[in-house]
Amino acid sequence: MAEKEVITDLNSTESDESGSFDDADMALTGIKMLLNNGFEEARKLFEKYKNDSSLMNAGHSFVFFMTALMSFEEEKLDEALKVLQETEKSCDTDSGVLKSIRKKFRSKKKKDESQISVEDKIQRQVIVADSLLYQAILVFTNQDIPSYIKGGWYLRKAYKLYEKLYKDVTQLQAKQGKLKESRSQNSLPESEISASEGAIDGNDNELSEELLARLLGAVSFGYGTFQLCISMVPPKILRLIEFLGFEGDRQAGLQALEYSSHSKDMKAPLATLGLLWYHTVLRPFFALDGANDYSAGTIDAEKIIDEREGEFQNSALFLFFRGRIHRLRKETDLSLEMYEKALEAAKGQRELEFMCQYEIVCLGSMGDVKGAHEILKEVPGLLKKKNNQIEAYVSRRAEKMNKGAPSQEYCRLLSLELIFLWHALPTCKEEELKPYLDVCDMQTDPKVFHLKCLLEGAIFKELGQEELAIQYLEEAIARHQGMKDDHHVPAFALFEMASIYMKKPEVFCVNHVQNL
Template identity: 55%
Template sequence: MAESAVRSSPVGEGDRSSVSTTGSFHGSTDSIPLDDSDLAHQGISLLLNNKFKEAKELFETHKNGSPLMHMGSSFVAFMEGLMSFEDERLSVAMKALQETEKRCETNNGFVSSFKRKLSRKKNTTQSQLNLEDKLQRDVIIADTILYQSILTFLNQDIPSYVKGGWLLRKAYKIYDRVHKTVVQLQQKLSDSKIPGRADLTKSAATDGNENELTEDLLSQLLAAVSFGYGTLQLSISLVPPKILKIIEFLGFEGDREAGLSALHYTSNSRDMRAPLAMLGVLWYHTILRPFFALDGTNAAAGVPDAEAVLDAKQKDFNNSSLFLFFRGRVQRMKRETEASLMTYNTALALAADQRELQLMCLYEIGWCHLLRLQWHESLKCFLRLSEESKWSKCYYEYLLAICAGALGDTAGARERFKVVPSLVKRKNNQIEAFVARRSEKLGKTVPSAECMQLLTVELLFLWNAFPTCTEEELRGLLKVCESQTERGVLHLKCLIEGALYRELQDEELATTCLEEAIARHQGMKDDLHVAAFAMFELATIYLKSPQTLPKSKTLLIKIRDNLKDYDFENRLSVRVNNAIKVVEKTLKAQN
């Protein structure tokens, strides 16, 4: 994701030309020597300040002038794809990243056509890249591979997770190699400053053409590689445990703390990736941590860290739509629904020329109204999304169906349910598979308004939104559960009631409801996710007490090892895996 607010440089002042691959690719029409580092900073500034179109034009104009600008052009495409989730834009982004990767490889013939402009370097040859350029290109290649892996993960199916894992490992090996090289050069440069050792380290801090590699240059190279390394480490959090085992077997293991540390290092640097690293930190604390319940039942655990970043950059990104988007996320995590609605609406207005950001804000606005059971307002947001977004038409149609049904238009809801299966594009996608299966069943009869209201609450549960609700909102959701009388949904009703009571700290009643949900689901051939999620909710309750920790571990292992092929299995498996680690760590500490 990205940020926005208009200023000349989002990463600070100072000499920004020290890390720059000034030059042109073969076929470039640029005739004026370019400082591509300054140009890249300008492009990132535009990108993060509500000026996507201008940033795109700048990078596109100069992308044949240097690897850095080519990467900037691909990054804009990546951002457009990531924010829209639309297949066409994702495909364009993937091709752009692959092209940049190819253009930056030093063994594909482009080296000989690379025309250096001698604005800064003392010595260089046309046939040999200096070490600075080679390291910079290696980082860019790793960046493109990393972004390709993220786009691949978006498919959320097993083959994509495996392919994405391989790409992650490939990127990691490059980052690791560059990181070791830069650290060694820094050490040698440090040694050269020690009296009596200068002669011994005379060539230690130079490139292949005897150009000096300064401390500032090496620090910026380290910041560049740290951004990719940090993003990679956090991306591992998206990988289901069974796929993660494969990656770890291949010699790669994720470390979230190391990832965050690397991103913080880059965010405080003068590298062009500094503001992007800041966004990576915000993304982790406001989206990844609560969605995957990485902190157990404490969904607001990331609030202090996110607020620290937001407050520090407030004056620089005051009018940034994307900055406000993250501010709205923090407000939701703090259970400030009204404040988050106001923030999202402000961001929506400021993003007038950014369709992708508008759709992101609309989705969040619709979700906030759903928390309050304001189905009519949600319906308006989801209707616009269904008309303007190309991502998962079947998902938006399902949202429209349950909101319409919740408002009493059950006949209209039934007609929409009939359409949903025909809109499925990716059968292996968890969301599309879920809404298609549900819609096939609901389209055969006229569902009740009470049942549709329950299904809107179910989505809130599955998206782990209960921890962002106020007590008043939670009580309102409970009333929806209490209105259910149809035998066919009582297992689902009990699951949601149990989760709501747990959020309201009534763990005794929560346990009763969850156990009833499991009992009612026995023998059923559909809604397999109900039993898995009910067991997980019970496990989180048992996890709080030392006396019931063994029961928690037993349930978690049962989910992991015995329950298969249920809806949102990959999503829940990440939460289960994290919970098991917490239980084992706690039990070990007790012993």
């Protein structure tokens, strides 16, 4: 494997008289190794050199962050937070990159070689901002008020750093552009130009164009991710966020991630994953292309994967995203094939295996009702966060089913409910949707008719029978009146009705008002 050869070469540098190595190249190699199913090899590489380079230290903490985020296990989340805090502390420096440059420029004294260079200072501040962003994401998983406040504080600090660094590095690039233009015009002797303008590091050396491009790629990853995520926040929360000093520009975020993905920074492959996540998960989930166009992002996603085919041909993550593309295009067999390939490639990487198994289960069920009932008995004891909406939902379902063994018909209805909640109905073909109506017709218990009607309405909507869909959705709302649980049913019914009205407001809204 190419990555293993690189490790051998890197290990040989230890015997080098200078003991130095290209940490940027090594860190990029480690991240590529990570994404090419070499999770353990990447962890060992970053672990070995974490004390020799801020970039390798950042890579080391990122491995912990990625593991925690995919597993959601309490111990791994806590461990990742601790490692990220250590990375933040080790890389923290005074802010003000350009201010530092100006001070150095004004001073004609010789700089001490141990002084932190501007390159290293920028790199360290990027790592601090990244660490704060990752900590905020992990803290938010607690989903309680103190965590939101703490996570919000981390986000604010990260945003201010990203914003300043992005501005500083782009200004450095602009200065360098003027320097090149001056040189091409030969308006000043070479020595005078070097002394009068340009991007200067702590040892009075010009920062190269390639180096500035890499640094901008490093900043752009966090800056772009931040802009993209904030732009997805609901309007009510967004007003609060803007009051706290944040702002989200989706287009700016995408452009920054695109730039980062083509850079030579260690986060370039991660920026690529961020773009794939946006096109195959966020766009359909938030209906960014309209409530009825779930496959719009697949063209962009496929183009990105094709461009990186040579580097990540057998990557479990890239195979996973190919599976997502086929799923959004309603190509179920191809989707299942890709998920199974990803599962095979992810062997030994438990978190990646879980992701692939989750998607495979979404596409097919074993139908073991007795086994499912036994597992459901364990659910109440596994729940830790009562204020977590997903866990509250699971708890209600488990308690209801533990009162008595569920019928196969009811289990099928609950499976269909999950397909609906996962926004998977729009990815199903007509021949796959019609059997779901049979599942609804099987229900004989009046206590589940409100849920049955919601699902029937959603299915008829996908089949293009909007008037019939509205009838069932209105019935779902009516049947839920007086009930003390399943409050999500009328909420989703209203949302589905609204998405239908948006397609032909002049027709449906008039009819709806007349019926009130």
